[in-house]
Amino acid sequence: MPSTVLIVDDHAGFRANARAVLESEGFDVVGEVANGTDAVAEVARLSPQIVLLDVQLPDADGFELAERLTSNGSRVNVVLVSSRDYSDLPRLIERSGARGFVPKAELSGPRLAALVA
C-alpha cells in the first residue's frame, strides 16, 4: 500500500514537480499546503503518513513545525526539504523529531522511502 504524503512548501512549482515525481514512483500525495498554519490543520484532517516539509515557510520555521507535529506521540513521519543543504546539521534535524532531510533537487521516491522505513 502506497504511503500517503502531504507536501508543505510555499513554492507552487516545487509542489507540482514533487507531486509528479512521487506519484510516478508510487506515493499517494493526499494534499498540498503553502504555509505552516495550513500544514497543522491538514495533518490533523488527513493524518498523512509522511509530511514533506519545507524548512523555510512564510509563517513558520520548518524545524519548529516538525517538532510540534511529531510531539504528543504522533506517529507522523516528517521529512524536511529545502533547496539549501541542511545535511550537515544532523543534530538539528534529529532534535526536531523529523525522520530526515532531503535536498529538494535530490527528492525521489526511494530516498523518501529509505528515510521513513
Next chain:
Amino acid sequence: MSNRRAAAITLLALAVAVGAATLVALSDHDTSKVATIALAAPLGLVFIGAGLVAARRRPDNRTGTLMILTGFAWFSGALPDANNPLLFSLGSILGAVFFGFLIHLILAFPSGRLSGRGVRALAVGGYVLVAASNLAFMLVDDLVDGCDGCPRNVLLVSRQPGVADAVRVLTVIGAAVLAAGVVTVLVRRWRAATPALRRALTPVFASGGVTLVLAALLVAAQAADVGAAEAVYWLLLVSLMTIPLAFLAGLLRARLATAAVGRLLAETPETPTQAEAQEGLRRALGDPTVELAFWLPERRGYVDTQGRPFAVEENDPRLSTPIALDDEPVALVVHDAALAEEPDLLTGVLAAARLALQKDRLQAQLRARVEDLQRERDFVSTVVNTAPAYFCVLDSAGRIERFNTTLEAMTGMLDDESARGRPFWEVFPVDEEALAARMVIENRGEGIEHAWRAADGGTRIVTWRLTELPENRLLVSGADVTERRRSLDEQAALRRVATLVAEDPEPALLLEAVTREVGLLFGGDTATIFRYTDGRRVTVMGGWSDRGDFVDPGSERVLDGDTAAALVYQTHAPARIDDYGAVEGEFARYLHDQGIRCTIAAPVIVGGALWGAVSASSTQEDRFPSAAEHRLGAFAGLVAQALANADARDELRRAAARIVEAGDAARKQLERNLHDGAQQRLVALSLALRLAQSRLPDDPGRAGEILRNASEELALALEELRELARGLHPAILSDRGLVPALSALAVRSPVPVKLHVLTEERLPESVEVALFYVASEALTNVAKYAEASSTHVRLALVEDTAVIEIEDDGVGGADVEGGSGIRGLRDRVESLDGRLDVNSDPGGGTVVRAEVPVVRAPEPVAAA
C-alpha cells in the same frame, strides 16, 4: 699830550700874548690899542687853551693841535702894529695867516684831518690866498694911505696904485670863491650828516661860517671903504671868539655823557625788551639810527629786535661796537660814526648797557635755573603720577607719608590724613596678606607679590619692591600684574583643557574639567555646561561648584526671561548678567533664590549649530571683569571641538557599521534571490529531468513535453543568474566605463530615462562605481515608488568634482534621509569625501544628486 708839553705851550702862549699886547701897546699907528688888546689877546689864548684841552682829551684827533696853531697864528696878527718897518712889513703879510688856519680847522672838523682832494685844495687855497694877496699888495703899495704913522713898507718895489687896486679886486674875488667853496663843502657835509654829527657840527659850523663870511666882508670892505672895514673887523673879532666856544661846547657835551648813562639806566625798564633797550640807547646816545642786535649762541649770529638775522652791510657808514661778557659776544650796537667823536658818551653808555645786560643775564640764568627746577619738579611729578606703577613713601616705621595718584586711583584711598601716618600694611594689602607685607617692610625684604585691595572691592596682584630713601625712609614701588597673571592663568587653563580634548576623554570627565577650570579662572562659585534641548529648555550636561551642591547634571531648566542662557540662545554670542535681581522670569528667580547674582556665558557651537553654552556664576554682584564672557568663549570653543570630535567619531563608527550591515544585507539578499529564483528553477529542473527519465520508456510523448518545459525553465534560470551577476557587479562598468553602464541602466529601466552626458572622461574606478550605484539605486526607487513618467540622468565633471543627478517627475515625498538603500549610498559617497543630497518635496518629483571629488593617481614619471 704830556703835562709838561701842555705847560710849555701854555707858557709860550702867555709869552706870545704878552709880546703881542706889548707890540700893540707900543704901536705908533694903532688907533684903538685898548680894544685891540682887550679883544685880540684873549682870543688867541682861548684858541690855544681850548686846543690844549682838546688835544689832551682826544690825543688821536688833530683838532686840538690845529686850534693851538690857529691861536698862535692869531697872535701874528699883532705884528702889523709893530713900529719896526721889517716886523711891520712881515706882519702885514702874515697877519692874515690866521684865516688860513681857521679855514683848515673848519674844513678838518671834527676829525682834524682833511678828507678829499677838493677839501685839501680849498685849505691850501686859503693859505695861499691870505699870504699871496698880502705879499702882492705890499710889493706895489706903500700902506701909508689911511694909516698915519705906519712904518715904511720894506717890501715895496714900486708904488703902483693901479696894480694895487687890481690885487685888491683879485683878492676879493679869491676870498669870495674860497668862501663859496668852504660854504659848499660845509653845506654838503651838513646835509650828509647824521643827527648826532649835526649836533657836533652845528656850533662849529655856525660860528665858523659866520666868521668866514665876516672875513670875506672885511676883505671886501678894506678894498672899498676903510671906515666900514673897521666895523666889520670888530664884528669879526667877536665872531672869532665864538669858534673856540663852539669847541668848548662840544667838549661840554662829552662831559654830559655821564648824565646820559644815568638817564639810560633810569629810563629803561628793569627787564627791557630788545626794542626798549634799543630805544634807550638811541635816547642816551642821541642817535636815532642806533640799532641793537643780540647774539644768539645757538645760531652763532646776531638777531635784530624782530628776531631776524642781523648783519651790518658793507657800505653802511655807521660803526659797530660789540658788547661782550666773559669773552662771549652778547650784543652789537650799530651807531653813527660821529659818536666816535664822543668816546666818553659811547663807552659810558655801552658800559652801562653791558652792566644791564650782565644783570639781565644773571637774572635770566637764575630764572632759567628756577624754571629748570620747576620743570624738573613738574616732570618728576607727572612721571610719578602718570606712570602705570604704584609709589608710596613710608617713614622709618612703615607709616605712610605720601603716595601717587595711580595708587589713589587703584585703591580709592586719598593721599591725605585718612591714609597718612597709618601703617602701610593696614591700608593697602588685603587683610590676610597684611602680616606678610609687614614682615617684608620691617625686615627691609626683597621684592614680593601681594594682593592689594582695589577700589571696586576686588583685589589686584601687585609685585612690589622696597628702595631705601634718605632719613631711613622707604619707597614702595609696585607694578600691577593682575592682568598678566590672569592672562597666564587663562592660557594655562586653556592649555590644560586643550590637552584634555586632544586625549579624547570621557564626556563627563571633560565637562567636569572645563567647568572647574572656568569656575576657578573667572572667580565664579559655580560653572555649568548646558545644552539647548528644544528652544524652551536647557539640560545641564555637567558642572562644577565650589559649594558642591548647586549643579545637577541631567536636570532641566525652563529657558525663559533674559537669563544669560536665554541671551546666548537668542544671539549665539557671549552674554553677561551683572545683577540677577533685575531679571524677570522663572529661571532668573530660581537662580536668584540660589544666591546667584551674576553670570557670564558663551555659546558652544558645533558644526555651525548652537549646541549649548558654558557659563560661570557668582554669588557676588559684578564679580566678573569686563569682557570675561568673551574670554570664556575660548573654553566654549574647546568644548565645541571636543563635542565635534566625538560626533565625528560616532558618525565614523556608525558609517562603518552601516557599511558592514549593508554588505551583510546585500549578501543575504543575494542568497535570498538565488534561493528564490535560480535555485528553485534548478530544483524544479532537476525533478523534471528525473521525471522525464522515468517516463521515457513508457510514455516518450510525455517525457518529451516535460523536457521542453525543462528547457524553458533552464533558460529562465540562466537569465535570473545573469541578472544576479549584474547586481553583484556590473561587468560593463569595469569593462566599458561609467557612461556605457549608465546607458545599460537606462535601457533596462521601466521608466523612460533620458541620459545627459557632459563628460566622457574615465574616472577613478571607486568614483565610477559609486556614481553607478547612485544612479542604479535611484532608478530602482523611481521604478518602485515615484510613479514617474520620465527620468533625467545627468553626468558632469565640474572642475575636479564628478556630479551625477537623477531627476524624476514623479510624486516626490521620498524619505530624504533615506532607507537603508540611500544610507548605504551616502556612506559610499562620503567615504570618497563626497556628498549625497536628496530633494523630494511632495508633488515636486525627486532629485538625487551626488558629488564626488576626483583624486587622480599622480602621473607616472618617465624613467630618465
